[in-house]
Amino acid sequence: MGLTAVGIGSGIDIGGIVSALVNAESASKIAKFDVNEGKLNAQISGIGALKSAMSEFNSKLESLTKAETFGSQKVVTSTKDYLSASVDKSAVSGVYQVQVEQLAQSQKVGTAVVADDTSPIGEGSLSISVGSGTAFNIDVSDTDSLTNIMEKINTAEDNTDVTATIIHGELGPQLVLGSKKTGEDNSISVTATDTGVGTGLSDTFTMSELTPAKNAIVHIDGVKVVSQTNSIDDAITGVSLTLTDADIAKTTTLTVSQDTAKTKGAIEGFVESYNALMTTIQDLTGYDADTKQAGILQGDALPRSIQSQLRGMVSSGVDTSDGMQMLANFGVKTTREGLLEIDSDKLKDSIENNQSAIAELFSTEETGLAHKMSNLVDTYVKSGGIIDGRDNSLDEQLSRIADSREQLNRRMAAYEDRLYKQFNAMDLVVANLNSQSNMLISRLDSLPGVVKQNN
Incomplete structure (x- = not known):
């Protein structure tokens, strides 16, 4: 630069x-x-x-x-021990007295007790249904044990309502079927058909009730209400109840207001x-x-x-x-x-x-x-x-x-x-x-007869 x-x-x-x-x-x-x-x-x-x-x-x-x-609308419950409640816009303002007599529960049934849950039961088929629902079928081979049958029930593609498990009780193992739905309308039905030698499958799957199906029962302002489930949406206009515990002697007060x-x-x-x-x-x-x-x-x-x-x-x-x-x-x-x-x-x-x-x-x-x-x-x-x-x-x-x-x-x-x-x-x-000036001055100073003057 x-x-x-x-x-x-x-x-x-x-x-x-x-x-x-x-x-x-x-x-x-x-x-x-x-x-x-x-x-x-x-x-x-x-x-x-x-x-x-x-x-x-x-x-x-x-x-x-x-x-x-x-x-x-809003709803307030006097206690949360027995139920919870929610409301929509259609709910009518008022006070309601509710007693929960009984909770809904699902049915459980059990097979006959077997000596060994890994031993073959017998060849045949099972038809299982819950309430008025469509039955699903399980094919049982001559080598299938109670454990194998349990797995087939739980993995069946068309089984949506039943769970199967083996419980080892005092007398031995047995297969227990439980309904996924509560209420008396959802009882379990099992039909066993033997196709092999003997009646091992049908004998084993002679079911006995272990837990009964129950409907929910509540009393609202003295009116008895029965429900297949513990969620009740149609008893009080605009109010949904979820039951959590039962005691007919206890009253829960619902207050619905704007x-x-x-x-x-x-x-x-x-x-x-x-x-x-x-x-x-x-x-x-x-x-x-x-x-x-x-x-x-x-x-x-x-x-x-x-x-x-x-x-x-x-x-x-x-x-x-x-x-x-x-x-x-x-x-x-x-x-x-x-x-x-x-x-x-x-x-x-x-x-x-x-x-x-x-x-x-x-x-x-x-x-x-x-x-x-x-x-x-x-x-x-x-x-x-x-x-x-x-x-x-x-x-x-x-x-x-x-x-x-x-x-x-x-x-x-x-x-x-x-x-x-x-x-x-x-x-x-x-x-x-400057260079030329200096050179000129130097030459002038060197001329004969030139006397440099000092100021």
């Missing part, structure tokens, strides 16, 4: 001069890049904060678009996230007179448009079966600052006495407030949506600045190289002139 220190011929600080000239040429451009880059990064940060607040708001809207958020907390919590979450979004937009676009600082998105039409559209939806009504309804009718009003505020007493009364109207206001398909707001927010925050488009635009602007920086660096490198060449050439000229 040439000399980078003091010129040999001229004594001039070439490096310092070149550096100063390059800096003078590039400083204003670099400063402009820095300013623009800083603004773009700030805007990207602001857009990210806006998207985050909108996504959080959208998550709160989701529950308000669902009908089950409104008018749902689940107002679910609706209240959803509306409170909506108000909180709406206010957070509005505050975020205000911070991004407003001006703080105390700090004299403007928001990083001040003057940006995007957040202001979002704010305007959402405020318009909040203040407008929704056509329901009870006429035009608004948030304010149910205790959610707009403050002077454009935020939402809850009148707790009015909201509580509305949820308890007019929850169907609240449901229509929020969750009616397409026209409900939550649906309309969610559809609007989706257009901004979804992948490839409006905000992603803005992000991409800002990223492209940053990329162009980076390209411009690179171009400037290349131009400044060429400019610096050119300056060094020019100053080096000048320094060489000065060096030659």
Whole structure:
């Protein structure tokens, strides 16, 4: 690149001069890049904060678009010792007294005791069924033992209702079949047919009941209810019972009531996230007179448009079966600052006495407030949506600045190289002139009659 220190011929600080000239040429451009880059990064940060607040708001809207958020019921049991309960929306509020007399159980039957569970039983076939279900068949060879038969039963492709195991009791081993289904309608039937010599198979598979099949029996407000299983879904409208223990002398009280907390919590979450979004937009676009600082998105039409559209939806009504309804009718009003505020007493009364109207206001398909707001927010925050488009635009602007920086660096490198060449050439000229001057002075001093004067 040439000399980078003091010129040999001229004594001039070439490096310092070149550096100063390059800096003078590039400083204003670099400063402009820095300013623009800083603004773009700030805007990207602001857009990210806006998207985050909108996504959080959208998550709160989701529950308000669902009908089950409104008018749902809840059930409380006085004890969990004998049963558990759940309810759906059709359950009727009320108090129910339940006694569990008997749990449902499955039947178990056993074969005759054999001397050795690894010895052949006898050739033939078995037909096994549970209740009114289709029987499945097992072919037994003349070499099959009780253990082999157990394995064939358990691995039969068409066996869905029976388990087989061998229990070694005091008198010897026997095969025990158990039904996978509870209730008296699901008793086990076994038919053995001998095809070989003797009656070994049919003699062994003369079944005896070890555990009887039982139905579940409960009493609900004095009404006897019988079920094949310990899960009872049709005894009380909208209530499902799962029986876990029985004691006819013990009463479990079921209390079914409206689940107002679910609706209240959803509306409170909506108000909180709406206010957070509005505050975020205000911070991004407003001006703080105390700090004299403007928001990083001040003057940006995007957040202001979002704010305007959402405020318009909040203040407008929704056509329901009870006429035009608004948030304010149910205790959610707009403050002077454009935020939402809850009148707790009015909201509580509305949820308890007019929850169907609240449901229509929020969750009616397409026209409900939550649906309309969610559809609007989706257009901004979804992948490839409006905000992603803005992000991409800002990223492209940053990329162009980076390209411009690179171009400037290349131009400044060429400019610096050119300056060094020019100053080096000048320094060489000065060096030659100095050399010639010195030589001329030396020759003059050597002429006869020339007296060198000292100053």
